[in-house]
Amino acid sequence: DQQVKQNSPSLSVQEGRISILNCDYTNSMFDYFLWYKKYPAEGPTFLISISSIKDKNEDGRFTVFLNKSAKHLSLHIVPSQPGDSAVYFCAASSYSGNTPLVFGKGTRLSVIA
Amino acid sequence: KAGVTQTPRYLIKTRGQQVTLSCSPISGHRSVSWYQQTPGQGLQFLFEYFSETQRNKGNFPGRFSGRQFSNSRSEMNVSTLELGDSALYLCASSRGSGSRGNEQFFGPGTRLTVL
Numbered sequence: 001d002q003q004v005k006q007n008s009p010s011l012s013v014q015e016g017r018i019s020i021l022n023c024d025y026t027n028s029m030f031d032y033f034l035w036y037k038k039y040p041a042e043g044p045t046f047l048i049s050i051s052s053i054k055d056k057n058e059d060g061r062f063t064v065f066l067n068k069s070a071k072h073l074s075l076h077i078v079p080s081q082p083g084d085s086a087v088y089f090c091a092a093s094s095y096s097g098n099t100p101l102v103f104g105k106g107t108r109l110s111v112i113a
Numbered sequence: 114k115a116g117v118t119q120t121p122r123y124l125i126k127t128r129g130q131q132v133t134l135s136c137s138p139i140s141g142h143r144s145v146s147w148y149q150q151t152p153g154q155g156l157q158f159l160f161e162y163f164s165e166t167q168r169n170k171g172n173f174p175g176r177f178s179g180r181q182f183s184n185s186r187s188e189m190n191v192s193t194l195e196l197g198d199s200a201l202y203l204c205a206s207s208r209g210s211g212s213r214g215n216e217q218f219f220g221p222g223t224r225l226t227v228l
């Protein structure tokens with residue numbers, strides 16, 4: 001039973017355009033969401049997070065949107081750069097920090113110059 | 114501040130053997146979590162240790178075990194290795210509680226190959 005789903009295994013975007021990565025979750029108890037980026041042969045690195053009291057969080061070129069009623073979040077990267085090419089993982093948990101993060105299977109983003 | 118370190122980085126074992134992986138968290142972090150990553154499966158949660166106690170456990174067989182020491186360093190052990198255990202094993206540390214305690218910082222991983 002996958003509680004966090006990233007339905008697009010891969011995505012290709014041209015440099016300078018917007019990249020939109022999607023994530024759906026099923027567990028209503030989740031109230032904290034994170035995005036991680038992973039390059040080959042490296043561990044994932046934290047990118048951006050959002051708590052359920054917000055519907056948007058922005059950090060430079062990265063913005064995460066949360067739609068609680070749809071149990072859906074998305075990561076927008078604008079403008080996309082070749083260095084953004086990586087696997088992006090969506091993760092969810094409770095804000096208390098006492099439950100483990102549940103990760104999606106990831107979306108491989110390729111930014112084409 | 115030094116990041117999360119994992120040793121060894123690469124390991125080759127044969128079926129039936131056992132293996133121990135080590136993780137040193139970021140200084141001050143009390144929570145260490147272990148994940149298994151295989152192609153197409155994302156990050157599968159193994160277990161989490163907080164202040165030397167296993168706080169959460171994923172859905173893996175008993176061949177997978179771990180522990181945490183008083184300095185927060187953690188080890189993970191896999192006994193009676195199977196071919197399907199070949200994977201990247203990732204360790205992540207976090208403060209483990211409170212505001213933003215869920216932000217986990219990952220090590221580079223240990224690539225285990227079982228022949």
